[in-house]
Amino acid sequence: xxxxxxxxxxxxxxxxxxxxxxxxxxxxxxxxxxxxxxxxxxxxxxxxxxxxxxxxxxxxxxxxxxxxxxxxxxxxxxxxxxxxxxxxxxxxxxxxxxxxxxxxxxxxxxxxxxxxxxxxxxxxxxxxxxxxxxxxxxxxxxxxxxxxxxxxxxxxxxxxxxxxxxxxxxxxxxxxxxxxxxxxxxxxxxxxxxxxxxxxxxxxxxxxxxxxxxxxxxxxxxxxxxxxxxxxxxxxxxxxxxxxxxxxxxxxxxxxxxxxxxxxxxxxxxxxxxxxxxxxxxxxxxxxxxxxxxxxxxxxxxxxxxxxxxxxxxxxxxxxxxxxxxxxxxxxxxxxxxxxxxxxxxxxxxxxxxxxxxxxxxxxxxxxxxxxxxxxxxxxxxxxxxxxxxxxxxxxxxxxxxxxxxxxxxxxxxxxxxxxxxxxxxxxxxxxxxxxxxxxxxxxxxxxxxxxxxxxxxxxxxxxxxxxxxxxxxxxxxxxxxxxxxxxxxxxxxxxxxxxxxxxxxxxxx
Numbered sequence: 001x002x003x004x005x006x007x008x009x010x011x012x013x014x015x016x017x018x019x020x021x022x023x024x025x026x027x028x029x030x031x032x033x034x035x036x037x038x039x040x041x042x043x044x045x046x047x048x049x050x051x052x053x054x055x056x057x058x059x060x061x062x063x064x065x066x067x068x069x070x071x072x073x074x075x076x077x078x079x080x081x082x083x084x085x086x087x088x089x090x091x092x093x094x095x096x097x098x099x100x101x102x103x104x105x106x107x108x109x110x111x112x113x114x115x116x117x118x119x120x121x122x123x124x125x126x127x128x129x130x131x132x133x134x135x136x137x138x139x140x141x142x143x144x145x146x147x148x149x150x151x152x153x154x155x156x157x158x159x160x161x162x163x164x165x166x167x168x169x170x171x172x173x174x175x176x177x178x179x180x181x182x183x184x185x186x187x188x189x190x191x192x193x194x195x196x197x198x199x200x201x202x203x204x205x206x207x208x209x210x211x212x213x214x215x216x217x218x219x220x221x222x223x224x225x226x227x228x229x230x231x232x233x234x235x236x237x238x239x240x241x242x243x244x245x246x247x248x249x250x251x252x253x254x255x256x257x258x259x260x261x262x263x264x265x266x267x268x269x270x271x272x273x274x275x276x277x278x279x280x281x282x283x284x285x286x287x288x289x290x291x292x293x294x295x296x297x298x299x300x301x302x303x304x305x306x307x308x309x310x311x312x313x314x315x316x317x318x319x320x321x322x323x324x325x326x327x328x329x330x331x332x333x334x335x336x337x338x339x340x341x342x343x344x345x346x347x348x349x350x351x352x353x354x355x356x357x358x359x360x361x362x363x364x365x366x367x368x369x370x371x372x373x374x375x376x377x378x379x380x381x382x383x384x385x386x387x388x389x390x391x392x393x394x395x396x397x398x399x400x401x402x403x404x405x406x407x408x409x410x411x412x413x414x415x416x417x418x419x420x421x422x423x424x425x426x427x428x429x430x431x432x433x434x435x436x437x438x439x440x441x442x443x444x445x446x447x448x449x450x451x452x453x454x455x456x457x458x459x460x461x462x463x464x465x466x467x468x469x470x471x472x473x474x475x476x477x478x479x480x481x482x483x484x485x486x487x488x489x490x491x492x493x494x495x496x497x498x499x500x501x502x503x504x505x506x507x508x509x510x
Contacts, residue, residue, distance in 0.1 A: 034223040034224055035221070035222050035223045035224070035508075035509050036222070036223060036224040036225075036226060037222050037224070037225055037226070037246045037247070037492060037504055037507070037509070038226040038227075038228060038244065038245040038246050038247075039060070039225065039226065039227050039228070039245065039246065039247045039248075039249075039502055039504075040228050040229075040230045040236045040239060040240070040245040040247065040248045040249070041057045041060065041227060041228070041229060041230070041249055041502075042057070042229070042230070042231050042236075042249065042250055042362075042363075042364035042365050042394065043055075043057050043229050043231065043362070043364065043365055043393070043394035043395065044057070044203055044204055044207075044229035044394075044395065045057060045058040045061045045062075045207065045227070046058050046395060046398055047186075047187040047188075048061060048062060048065065048186060048187060048188065048189075048190040048198070049173075049183060049186035049187050049190070050062045050066050050170075050171035050173065050186075050190075050192075051121065051122055051132035051133065051134050051170075051171075051173075051183075052132060052133050052183075052186075052187065053133060054133050054134070054398070054402070055394070055398060056415050056500050056501075057227075057229075057365075057394070059501065060227070060500075060501060060502045060503075061207060061209070061227055062171060062190070063171070063194070063501060063503055064194055064195060064196040064209050064225060064503075064504065064505065065171075065190045065192040065194045065196055065197065065198065065209070066171035066172060066173070066190070066192035066193065066194045067081050067082050067171065067172060067192065067193045067194050068081050068082065068167065068168055068169065068170055068171050068172060069081060069082045069083040069086075069096055069098075069115065069167050069168070069170070069172070070083060070086070070164060070167050070168040071168055072168055072417065072499065074495070074497055076419055076498065076499070078164055078165065078168055081168075082098060082099055082102065082110065082172060082193065083096040083097060083098055083099070084097050084098065084099050085097045086164070089153065091159040091454060092142075092155055092156045092157070092158065092159060092160075093153055093154070093155050093156075094153065094154050094163060094164070094167075095147070095151065095152070095153045096115070096151070096152050096153075096154070096167075097150065097151055098110070098111065098112060098115065098150040098151065098152070099150075099216070100150055101216070102193055102216050103193070104174040104177070104191050104192060104193050105191050105192060105193070105197045105212065106174060106177055106191045108174040108175065108176055108177065108191075110172065110193055111149050111150065112146045112147070112148065112149055112150060112151060112152045113146065113175065114172060114174065114175055115144065115152045115172070116144040116146055116152060117175050118170065118172050118173060119138065119141060119144045119154060119170065120143075120144060121183075122134055122135055122137070122138040122141075122170060123135070123138045123139065123141035124139070125141070125143065128182065129182065129183065130182070130183070133402065133434075134169075134170075136426065136427060136433065136434070137162075137166045137169070137423075138166060138170070140156040140157055140158060140160040140163065140451070141154060141155070141156055141157075142155045142156055142157045143155050154167070158451075158452045159452055159453060159454040160451070160452075160454075161420075161422075161450070161451070161453065161454050161456075161459050162418055162420060162422065162423060162451075165417075165418040165420070165423070166418075169417060171192065171194075172192070172193065173186060173190075173191065173192065174191055177191050188201065193216070194212075194215075194505075195211060195212055195215045195217065195219075195220045195505045196209035196210060196211055196212060196220065196225060196505075197209065197210055197212060199224070204229060205228070205229075206226055206227065206228045207226065207227045207228075208224060208225075208226050209224065209225045209226070209227075210223065210224055211223050211224070211225075217505075220504070220505050220506075221506070221507065221508035221509075222504055222507060222508065222509065225504050228245065230245075230248075231363055231364035231393065232364070233250075233252055233255065233364070236248040236251075236487075237251075237255055237258060237259065237487065240259065240265065240487045240489065241259075241262060241265070243264075243489065245489075246488065246489040246491070246492045247486060247487070247488050247489075247492070247494070247502060248486065248487040248488075249484070249486055249500075249502065250364070250365075250366065250367045250484075250485070251267065251485040251486055251487045252311070252367065252368055252485075253310060253311020253312065253313050253368075253485070254311060255487075256311070256485065259487045264489060264490050264491070265487060265488065265489060265490060266487075266488050266489075266490050267485065267486070267487060267488075268485075268486045268488050268495065268496050269313075269483060269484065269485055269486075269496070270483075270484045270486075270496040270497060270498050270500075271315075271322075271324070271481070271483060271484075271498050272413075272415075272481060272482040272483060272484045272498060272500065273322075273324075273325075273415055273416050273417060273419060273498050273499050273500065274366075274413045274414060274415045274416070274481070274482045274484070274500065275317055275320050275321075275322060275413065275414055275416070275424070275479070275480070275481050275482070276314070276366065276372070276411070276412070276413040276414075276479040276480055276481075276482060277320060277411075277412065277413075277414065277476040277477065277478060277479050278296065278300070278359070278376060278409050278410070278411055278476055278477030278479065279406065279409065279410040279411075279412060279428070279435075279437060279475070279476055280293050280296060280408070280409060280437065280438075280474070280475060280476060280477065281406050281407065281408055281409070281410075281437040282437055282438050282439070282475065283437050284408060286351070286355050286357075286408065287408060289349040289350075290472075290473045290474075291345040291346070291348055291349040292345070292346060292349045292351065293473070293474045293475070294335075294345055294474060295341075295342040295343075295345040295346045295349070295383065295385075296342070296380065296385070296409075296474075296477045297335040297474055297477055297478060298335055298336065298337070298338045298339070298341045298342040298345065298383075299337075299339055299342040299379050299380055299382065299383040299385070300335070300337065300376065300379055300380075300477050300478075300479070301337040301379055302316050302334075302335075302337070302478070302479055302480060303316065303337070304337075304375075305372060305375055305376070305479065305480070306480055308375070309368050309371050309372050309375050310367065310368060310372075310480065310482075310483075313367070313482070313483040313485060314479075314480035314481060314482055314483055315480060315481045315483070316334065316479075316480050316481075317332075317478060317479070317480060317481050318332035318333055318334055318467070318471060318478065319332070319467045319470050319471055319476075319478055320414070320421060320424050320425065320428075320429075320467070320470075320476065320478070321421040321424075321463075321467060322481040324419060324498075325416070325419055325420060325421045326419065326420040326421065326422070326456075326459070326460055326463065327420060327421035327422060327450075327459075327460055327463030327464060327466075327467065328421070328464075329464045329467050329468065333471060334478075335478065339379075339382055339383050342383040343383050343384060346383065346384060346385075351384070352384075353384060354383065354384025354385045354386060355384075355385060355386070356386045356387075357380070357385050357386065357387045357388075357407065357408035357409055358387065358388050358389075358390050358407035358408055358409065359373050359376060359377055359380075359387055359388075359389055359390065359407070359408070359409035359410065359411055360390045360392070360397065360400070360401075360406060360407055360409070360410045360411070361373045361389065361390070361391050361392075361397070361410070361411040361412075362391070362392060362393070362394040362397035362398075362412075363391040363392060363393060363394070364394070365394045365397070366411075366412070366413040366482070367413070367482055367484075367485065369391075369411060369413075370389065370391045372411060373389045373391070373411045374389055376411070376477070377389050387408075387409065390407065401435060402434065404434070404437075406437060409477075413482055414427075414428060415499070415500055417499040417501075420463075421463055421467070422447065422450050422451065422459070422463055425443075425447055425463075425466060425467075425470070426447050426451065428475075429443060429447065429466075429470065429475050430443075430444055430447045430448075431444055436475070437475075438475035440469060440470070440473050440475075442465075442466075442469045443466050443469045443470055443473075446462045446463070446465040446466035446469065447462075447466050449462045450462035450463050450466070484496060484498075484500060490510075491509050491510050492507060492508075492509055492510075493507060493508050493509070493510060494507040
């Protein structure tokens with residue numbers, strides 16, 4: 001009996017030693033030791049079809065699965081990707097030489113036919129395909145001509161100064177896989193040429209990507225990348241502190257010190273290409289009068305918002321163009337904080353007692369989004385615009401705004417990966433655009449002229465003209481350019497970018 005007990009104890013001890021050795025990696029081949037990085041974002045991706053979304057958290061997943069013909073580096077310089085080179089043939093024609101021997105994760109080949117198919121889809125030239133959410137970026141495209149299996153020419157209807165920028169944002173999908181159900185499967189089962197493939201996605205919980213060891217640029221150094229939606233700031237920080245996540249985006253200024261004091265954590269910053277603004281629904285009668293929208297701007301104490309809500313992690317903008325953007329007005333003007341003038345303008349417009357309003361915001365999508373809206377609502381209430389805050393999950397926010405459903409006001413911090421303000425105002429200001437609740441013929445005229453010249457000076461001049469008209473007849477309550485803040489585990493070697501892309505290809509663990 002004693003001998004049997006002794007043998008049992010030995011087996012238990014031996015098992016414990018083996019488990020300990022496996023946990024520590026002893027005796028396990030290096031190739032089987034997986035490296036994993038977890039990213040916590042405020043929201044879940046919406047769809048993994050690269051042409052059917054307009055949100056950066058979704059893009060952060062997509063850019064690991066797909067490649068584009070061109071890409072931007074950390075300095076925002078456009079360089080080759082799936083295309084090995086390009087040449088501007090004339091004002092309306094660009095030729096791309098494609099890399100050879102690249103395949104999609106399902107084995108389909110990448111070639112000129114694939115490029116033609118992809119750009120015809122987003123340009124609205126592919127029969128029976130649904131209109132994509134990025135279609136406005138590619139409306140200049142007249143057609144795609146195949147020169148040979150690895151050479152294509154994109155021809156535009158007019159000179160498009162941002163064509164190369166948009167080419168760098170057009171992620172390429174396969175033909176046969178998407179033809180089967182008119183692209184529907186891409187939303188949840190993406191197929192690309194990128195460094196990772198989708199392993200699993202439990203919506204609202206986690207999305208896991210696994211590395212492609214045969215990726216054409218070289219195998220990623222991180223085996224698995226996990227994206228977790230964690231809307232609550234406190235929960236994201238707690239998960240970072242205990243080592244459950246490696247990167248948290250949108251770290252609040254109030255929490256910087258809490259992260260910095262941890263020996264294994266670091267706070268990293270990047271000037272953002274994202275500009276916060278209060279959208280105003282001028283389709284509504286109460287906001288049609290320019291004086292009402294000017295009153296909103298005089299009611300906003302932007303320096304106070306930057307100091308007290310953003311913790312100094314923002315830079316005031318005159319309209320929607322930071323200094324780093326093409327189109328920035330060197331003679332920019334700002335609305336002074338003047339509540340009395342705001343009240344006077346409201347009275348002149350027929351609202352001496354103000355009016356009731358709602359400001360819609362996503363919860364946890366942008367830095368201090370709900371807190372900013374609460375402060376903004378207080379400022380508007382002080383001049384008679386009795387404003388309540390409606391904070392919703394980002395999926396609800398995206399669905400509503402894409403359906404053009406907005407109350408009197410909406411808070412959003414609009415990203416712009418082209419670093420050209422035209423990209424912002426043609427989507428959020430040009431009348432008839434998806435995210436525009438505004439119409440001004442002079443603004444439209446300058447936006448359209450800027451879109452059709454490849455002369456950099458003229459292009460910029462038209463944009464400045466548009467911004468000056470917008471300042472006088474505001475479509476937004478003008479706020480600030482964000483400074484992006486990340487909490488990062490020091491074991492991860494990775495640096496943030498101004499375009500907010502969390503790109504982990506090339507990152508590695510110490």
